Amino acid sequence: MRLLFNILWFIFGGWISGTLWLLAGVILAITVVGLPWTPAAFRLAGFSYWPFGKVIVERDTGAVSVLLNILWLLLAGWWLALHHLALAAALAVTIIGIPFAWQHVKLAMLSLIPVGKGVAEV
Template identity: 55%
Template sequence: MIRLILNILWFIFGGWLSGLLWLLGGAILALTIVGLPWTFAAWRIASYSFWPFGREVIWRDELGEQDAGTGPLGLVLNIIWFIFAGWYIALSHLLIAVAEFITIIGIPFALKDLELAKLALAPIGRTIRDKP
């Protein structure tokens, strides 16, 4: 029940905007053709941005999945992402988290924004799952 309440509050106070911006970013990446490798990562982050409580971000190799995102290609894609997009998207989530930490009630939301900042730094090779 608490997860539902936190997700509703998250969605009302900015989760919808964050999710829509990630969806838009993914759509723009898809249009460029060159950005296709990052499109689905952006859309995964969007789904997490809309409804983060009760879910967690993990590396795919923790699930035993081996794909292009977990090997050397994934590393190269994450480095390119970091240079052109990841650092300033992560910085925006970090600044929002600092503002949320100032209020005691905003601490759970700040922790989720810190997770989003970490995810924004290197999204390739990660997946989102429901917490056990």
């Protein structure tokens, strides 16, 4: 079932989201200032391609992660999370969209504060 949901997710928009996160990671890597957020963008790309069967885990909650997350939250995280929450609300209206809405909620949590988080298989 997980494979079917991942395939449907990928076909109906996961490839767009994942590719945009990959592009964002490359752009962040090119700029010296964005380099600390590059691994988080690549993690989000992988999670955006195939979110079913994965959970978000805490990896590092040090002072540097907190500072990077505060900057990310102020500059980009809030509107990225808001975007995913709006998509989740639209999908949750239908019974069939509820599993996909839950994945958007997980993406919203991860895109809000991505540094120090990891993605693990269930």
